[in-house]
Amino acid sequence: MTLQLRGIHKSFGEAKALESIDLTVASGKFTTLLGPSGCGKTTLLRIIAGLETPDQGELRIGDIVLFDRARRVNRPVHQRGFGMVFQDFALWPHMTVLENVAFGLKAKGDKAGWRRRSLEAIELVRLGGMEKRYPHQLSGGQQQRVALARAIAIRPQLVLFDEPMSALDAMLREEMRLELLSLVRQIGFTAIYVTHDQTEAMSMSDEIVVMQGGRILQQDSPEAIYRSPKHAFTARFIGKTNWLEADKRLVRPEHVSWSRKSESDLTWNGTVQAVSYMGERYEMAVDLGEKGMWLAYHPARMSIGEPVQLFVAPEFVRVLQSE
Ligand SMILES: Nc1ncnc2c1ncn2[C@@H]1O[C@H](COP(=O)(O)OP(=O)(O)OP(=O)(O)O)[C@@H](O)[C@H]1O
Numbered sequence: 001m002t003l004q005l006r007g008i009h010k011s012f013g014e015a016k017a018l019e020s021i022d023l024t025v026a027s028g029k030f031t032t033l034l035g036p037s038g039c040g041k042t043t044l045l046r047i048i049a050g051l052e053t054p055d056q057g058e059l060r061i062g063d064i065v066l067f068d069r070a071r072r073v074n075r076p077v078h079q080r081g082f083g084m085v086f087q088d089f090a091l092w093p094h095m096t097v098l099e100n101v102a103f104g105l106k107a108k109g110d111k112a113g114w115r116r117r118s119l120e121a122i123e124l125v126r127l128g129g130m131e132k133r134y135p136h137q138l139s140g141g142q143q144q145r146v147a148l149a150r151a152i153a154i155r156p157q158l159v160l161f162d163e164p165m166s167a168l169d170a171m172l173r174e175e176m177r178l179e180l181l182s183l184v185r186q187i188g189f190t191a192i193y194v195t196h197d198q199t200e201a202m203s204m205s206d207e208i209v210v211m212q213g214g215r216i217l218q219q220d221s222p223e224a225i226y227r228s229p230k231h232a233f234t235a236r237f238i239g240k241t242n243w244l245e246a247d248k249r250l251v252r253p254e255h256v257s258w259s260r261k262s263e264s265d266l267t268w269n270g271t272v273q274a275v276s277y278m279g280e281r282y283e284m285a286v287d288l289g290e291k292g293m294w295l296a297y298h299p300a301r302m303s304i305g306e307p308v309q310l311f312v313a314p315e316f317v318r319v320l321q322s323e
């Protein structure tokens with residue numbers, strides 16, 4: 001069922017955390033809220049969960065109204081029944097893996113099925129055999145999986161994730177990313193995932209919602225966000241940028257070439273300012289004088305101060321719709 005938010009506002013005292021949020025999240029999709037610290041991601045997620053009350057607006061899932069200020073409807077958290085996985089996992093230290101995972105099912109009064117369903121969820125996150133352990137007897141990645149099993153054990157239609165990977169190291173994060181995606185495919189729940197990590201957002205999402213200062217700037221597929229950002233902020237936040245005209249005409253570094261491919265190519269002369277080795281390529285900062293510093297990729301090291309020419313095919317110049 002589609003989740004719909006209309007005209008959501010939220011202030012904390014004088015400070016506006018969210019302004020005029022309209023958002024539609026399609027059923028079964030993986031949607032990521034992406035934006036810098038303080039832009040309102042957690043607040044929005046908490047509003048969807050029912051942990052925070054908006055000042056204005058309406059929130060519904062399918063035909064069911066979850067919140068409507070005007071009609072004084074506000075379903076409490078437990079009636080919304082969404083799964084939640086938050087940053088610090090918050091497992092109960094005095095409970096075993098099984099007890100942690102079973103908590104939501106027991107709270108719902110599932111007397112007959114809680115054990116089987118909990119063990120199923122534990123199997124799904126590949127922790128079979130560890131159900132008697134306590135959280136302190138697990139690695140960080142395993143604890144994270146317990147939190148995931150706890151969220152999905154109740155078979156929610158929607159699972160909310162707030163930076164669930166932030167406590168994990170880079171390798172484990174990548175592993176968990178793939179596991180989480182396969183779990184989403186297997187069980188088929190709708191996921192709303194908060195992160196400020198653009199790689200995470202790009203690699204996992206069906207849709208990305210870019211936020212800044214309590215507003216939504218753009219909602220699109222990862223490809224559309226990267227290739228056709230509507231705002232300079234989005235262009236900079238997701239990927240590296242070269243500007244033909246400040247904040248208006250954009251060229252991504254992978255579209256800058258070192259030789260002329262066609263008569264219509266745009267051409268500039270510059271000098272190499274910095275060389276960074278990235279393993280699979282070198283990132284070259286090239287000083288183009290009035291055009292500023294540009295970034296381009298090259299397969300071999302070049303010397304600093306070397307004069308170079310850069311070429312861009314006109315079709316790779318993106319004109320932004322608005323500032
Ligand atoms: N309970 C609160 N009381 C007062 N201000 C709050 C409260 N919760 C959030 N805020 C403010 O609302 C704004 C949005 O906060 P929020 O936690 O939603 O940001 P975020 O995008 O999740 O940031 P981060 O990436 O750092 O987690 C911030 O300016 C924050 O200081």
Ligand SMILES: [Mg+2]
Pocket residue numbers: 041042043
């Ligand atoms: Mg947050």
